[in-house]
Amino acid sequence: MSAPWVDLDPTLVVVAAGTTTVGAVSGALGCFAYLRRQGLVGDVVSHSALLGVVGAFVLVHAITGSASRSLFILVPGALVAGTAALMLARSVSIRTRLNDDASLGVMLSIFFGGGLFLLRWVQRQSPPIAGHTGLEDYIFGMAAAMTRADLWMIFALGGGALVVLFLMWKELKVFTFDPDFARSQGLPSRLLDTLLMGLLVAGVVIGIQTVGVILMIALLVTPAAAARQWTSSLSTMALLAAAFGAVAGAGGALLSASAASLPTGPVVVLLATTIFLLSLLLAPRRGVIARARARRVLRDVPPRAAGGAS
């Protein structure tokens, strides 16, 4: 008899390592989007990435005559499309009377609709383009198809994003908390804004293979919202969100591997949502239960004494 881990399917190890990393990275990066109240920006980036992924595939195929679904081709495409969608949405909401919500929504429909259009067109080509079959998986994610090369890409891009986050921590923190003050201190707000956007796009890009473009938003927002419940320090929040994301990612990979018919993405999201709900209810100070109890205590105290509390 060998130790149990030797029996682990090497494919499963790759997949679990990938989803865990994706969960951790997007959890940490999501904190900034969450605190800037830009949770849904990630939704737009991830949907737009479909156009970038399919577009890059088509472009590489047209130029070289062959294309593969390697992340080395698809990641740059997704980066370009995600950034373009955000920049367009931003300039629409600054320069027209349309609000943020509407301009983000429009860009989401254009880029995702366009991506779907292009995808269906690719699938209709005859003779069929080799390798196109997996493109479809970006919509709902297909963690099981993750290769070793994909895993290295996830490590590289995710690790890079975390390093940037670490190096620029203080600047990103003050910019997120008080942008006017940050500007008054000479911090380049446009650069920092672009940087945060770029980090978000990087997080999304490595995540869409696992959970798909539609559910990616949950990996950014849900762990961050859960982590916010437990702490009042930004660094602890980022670490906790990364931990929650990693747990959800790892759990999702293992659960869906044990029950063969379960798609990974939704399982990851539901695990993260469970963590969020528990945090929402149980967290010591901000939790619903703790707050209800605090209110009750306050109500039981005679009004004069309660009024004196600050």
Place this chain on the structure above:
Amino acid sequence: MIQGSDLNFRADQPALDVEGLTVTYGKEPALWNADLRLDRGSLAAVVGPNGAGKSTLLKAALGVVPRVSGRVRVLGEDPARRRRLVAYVPQRTSVDWDFPTSVLDVVLMGTYGQLGWFRRPGRKERALALHSLEQMEMADLAGRQIAELSGGQQQRVFLARALVQDAEVYFMDEPFAGVDAVTEQSIASLMGHLAHRGKTILSVHHDLATVPRYFEHAVLLNRAVQAVGTIKEVFHRGNLDRLYGGRVPAGVPDLAPS
């Protein structure tokens, strides 16, 4: 410890010299051709009706919002080279106080400008921040989560963050708004102390009744600067009637005749 040319200034240079400052957000300019000169040690209130561009004046002078035109000099130099000598206290309500951070952390943000990129605040910065908090009588709350502060305490934290910069020129956006009476007194005396030490303060202020008590100079602003001078020179009935279009808010003491 003085390093870099941007800390050297001549004592006779005006602390703040603004000319032709114009800002527009939409069709109408929010600030029009504003000229303003403050000597060192000035303690000046910016007053004017709603939408007069008071906050915009501060932000444009600081370079926080883009301007159509204008030249700003802080102690004789471009403000970009004087950042370390300029402190800014934004409106208290402009930030999310539910942000996960502590009182000390917010004050430490005042040291970020001097630290430069990548360097983290260390022991020295923490000591400075704690000292500023002591000045604002907030040292006990250094570890407190900012969401748990009262309005007055929030304002004290913002002021401590400005103090830690040890600046020469202070821009404050309604530091008295929504604070308790005790905090109001301590902010007023802090301003007095700073001005006494030759620091310069330009503060947006809403409560006309307290202008003469807390300030020595006034800037009357309604998109354009209508008057600048000592309280005695410019803060009188005639000017205020003109500034507010005859609807001077209640509570203004009857001042010197126009």
Place this chain on the structure above:
Amino acid sequence: MIEFWTLAIAAVTALACALSGTFLVLKREALVSEGLAHAVLPGIVIAYALIGDRTSPLLLVGAAAMGLVMILAVQAVRRTGVVDATASLGVVFPALFSVGVLLTSMDLAGTYFHADCIIEGNLALAPLDRLEVGGRDLGPRAFWSVSVALLLVTGFVALLFKELKLLTFDPELAASLGFRPNRVHLAWLAVVSFTVVASFEAAGSILVVALMIAPPAAAVLWVDDVRHILGLAGVLGLVSAFAGHELGMAMDIAPAGPMATSAGALFLGSLALAPRGILMKGRAHRHLLARMEVDLVAARLRPGAPRDLESVRGELGWSPRRFDAVVARAVSGAGLVHDAAAGTLHLAARQPGS
């Protein structure tokens, strides 16, 4: 005949979505449509599993109820005061959608609903599924369900136009006037939710979102009045539906992507051409700025007192190039006099001693 019904379904769907989307776009809740378009999925699957009869109208009502559940869940999360509105939506709708995808993959819905149809719907098959009452064929079921949605939307807008407008632009005033903005809002979102569900089968989630947001967003760039926005959004929705349908036919692909892309193209076109689009507004802004610049130079001068060019330029903080251009415009249009020999500038009107 099949093509006629396909177009009819697409047209009614486009109208219902565009009209209901208008108020979402105007009320800063455009992305609620994105939430609803995903959250109703578990509703559809569960309702089908419970009712077991795909022709039952209860199916639509049950699924629409799931949309309301999402709205209420988002409100509940938000009301805890610890999570803001955007994040609440971002937490709730992916969770519900995940439930839907899992249920779909577990074949709870049998063959009724295939995962491929979630995003794009199945417009091609919709005309084949007929509604029969007493043995008489009344046309495709999907046509009738989107028509009911359109009827509900137009009925609601017609009857409660004033309230909806007030709710959209000034909810506080609405509350102070004595009607309950929350109830009207919830009732309205129920109608929107029903529209999403009714459109879902034929259009899929992407098209529902695109048709709800893009046409009204484009219309807002052309006209001001809410009635006009509604009308134009409807027209643009119809155009996207027809254009997308033709495009899909020509390329032999499912029409959802082409329709969404057409709606997007109309929006981008409006962005470029409409009076409130980026280009026209940019031009107007540059115009305004140019006039402001000339006025600023004039404002730095006093009648009868020539001033040195360089010092005026310095006060305005402009580059020499920009300043020279403004001075050239000011001299030709605003009555400034540039004395090149002395290097000075003065106002032309009433100069003593000249």
